Amino acid sequence: MFKEKKFDYKESLPQYLEDLVSDLGLDVIFEAASNKDEFTYKVIKTGILLSLKDKEEVIYRQNVLKDCINNKETVKAMYELSIEAIKKEKESLFGIFIKHPDSIVYSSRQVLEDFFDILKKLKNIILESELNFRSQGFQLFFSRIKTKLSDEYLDRVDSILKHLRFEDGISISSKLNMSAKPSFFQIMYPKKEKQSFLKSILKSKSAYTIYIPERDEGGFRALSELKNNSLNKIANILANAVYYLLDFFNQLKVELTFYLACNQLYEKLQEIGISLCFPVIYSQSERVLSFEDLSEPSLALVKKGLVVANRLCVNYKDLVLITGANMGGKTTFLRSIGQACLFSQCGMFVAAKSFEYSLSSGIFTHFKRQEDKTLKSGKFDEELKRLSNIVDFLKPHALVLFNESFSSTNDHEASIIAKYITEGLIEKKIRIFFVTHLWEFASLINKENSNNVMFLKAQRNPDGTRTFKIIESKPQAKSYAEDLFKKIFNKE
Incomplete structure (x- = not known):
């Protein structure tokens, strides 16, 4: 690793x-x-x-x-x-x-x-x-x-x-210390020398043999203590070798x-048939992100089939603002980018035909939450707290993915807050992808006519059907409410 x-x-x-x-x-x-x-x-x-x-x-x-x-x-x-x-x-x-x-x-x-x-x-x-x-x-x-x-x-x-x-027993050498007690124990490996039968008989015996009676518990304890003292160093070495391996x-x-x-x-x-590749990696300061046929692998795994893929080149851009009709594939697109960047950062492949990416100092998300009855404060407070939790970890060249953030308050306030936050992050050299329905926010960013911003939208056919493709397009002041009306009342 x-x-x-x-x-x-x-x-x-x-x-x-x-x-x-x-x-x-x-x-x-x-x-x-x-x-x-x-x-x-x-x-x-x-x-x-x-x-x-x-x-x-x-x-x-x-x-x-x-x-x-x-x-x-x-x-x-x-x-x-x-x-x-x-x-x-x-x-x-x-x-x-x-x-x-x-x-x-x-x-x-x-x-x-x-x-x-x-x-x-x-x-x-x-x-x-x-x-x-x-x-x-x-x-x-x-x-x-x-x-x-x-x-x-x-x-x-x-x-x-x-x-x-120790099939032939244990040979131990030791010395007497100043108290006339055995110390400085050392295990001796027995040397087996080949010798004739006659020499083995005539060889002088220079060692004494002591036999301990079977019922002499004190003698066996002393022998055991002697043995353990001599084996202590070897035991430590062997135990450490086991732990090491x-x-x-x-x-x-x-x-x-x-x-x-x-x-x-x-x-x-x-097996599903998704395009896979190993990304081309750039250093953090190079601000590169471009891909072809990028899809969301988690969605493909759930569906057990192919999903719509997108292509994009946002090199040297600090902010990518994504608008468009509901159920058009914006969140899926945002997830596909988040997953691909995360996979790239850990040395994995990505679900794309090609993918070029400059590393981030960290990848962060701030997605809209569904209503939660366990929340101890309002939804807007909860959104700000989650944003505060990631701010402490943000560094230059980080990547932040916003999805419908700050929509829990009114459009005007949300737009002003979103604009201030994105401007502050960009000033700190942080890259941003922002999915939003806040028209005022998108309009304010568009009026600045900045070269470091790209606008995308979820593609919608004239009859209201979604292609789930994300294309480059300026924000439009439309909510596509007629699509919802037709869906509910089944009107042509």
Whole structure:
């Protein structure tokens, strides 16, 4: 996920992102990508919402995802190995009511033997398929695995783990301290020397053997204490090795979960027939946004079919004002832009034939809410509070999507407020898409005749039918009330 740091799927998310999820209909995306698996849902949600801000980081992740899409089975095999390793550790007694060094050594050795068997399988997968992967991310990962898990190293680990079975007992050396008590314990590996039968008989015995009677509990406690003191250092080393490798497998699982979830979403959208592409990314200061055949993937997933796509070029524009008839596709269009920009920011593909986008410092939404009886204050107060919640996070080059904002007050007041807010945001170099029915607001913006503003509207045929296309057009002082009249009274 990152070149130099770990991806933390448990990272707490700012509260305003929950509004973003609701406004953009992202729950549908998360459920489709995760197949409603709780763990995968959490990973893909965090991965998408924690936007990247650096162009190189986005391209780095894009290339990793492309490799995952092109080598799905290999990536899935690596994922299954991480699951196997985590399962092995859970099935062992490691860390469960184990306090004594001899027990820790025993359980740690078992887990490490399983881990290194799995690491050998991982290495074999890498050696067989590495030529099919081209991203820097996978190449770095493969290089580290091959370097750290050299044949010589693995042989050495096998030898050490075999010794730690202590099949011939434990040889301990120690010294007496100033109080004449044994200390400075050290485990000695027994050296097996090949010698003739005659030499083994004639060899002088330089050691003493002490036998502890079966019922001598004090003797066994002393022996156990001696053994645990000598194994204490080894126990700590082995336990740390288990934790280190377990962390590696957990992180591998998390990151591959994100990429496999993205791949799952990619395949579902591809099956529907939606155009998909990896966006061309620009740095924040370049103010680029243009696309062809952009559609809303969440709507396509709900309908399980194709939806209307739009094209647009709003390069170097600070404000895009969208007006037009109700039920004309304005909100869907706004969501399609929000989803595409969000996907672009996390290194994913977008639902478009082509998409060029300069990164934002953050993506924010402020959509009209339906009447809620639980609100403790008026709707307008609630709108202002939600706006205040995102203002603290706004930085230059952020992107804010407004949908029918401030319509809970009268048109004149709403128009003045909307104009002041948009002017203030533009002054701070923040890009805005604003869907509105406020004619006075649209008219005030139009009169300024600014080059950094683009006007769009929902296309409507002369007979009142909607095409759900969004086209470039100046705002018009029409509410299209006759369309509603015809619909209700079925009049031609």
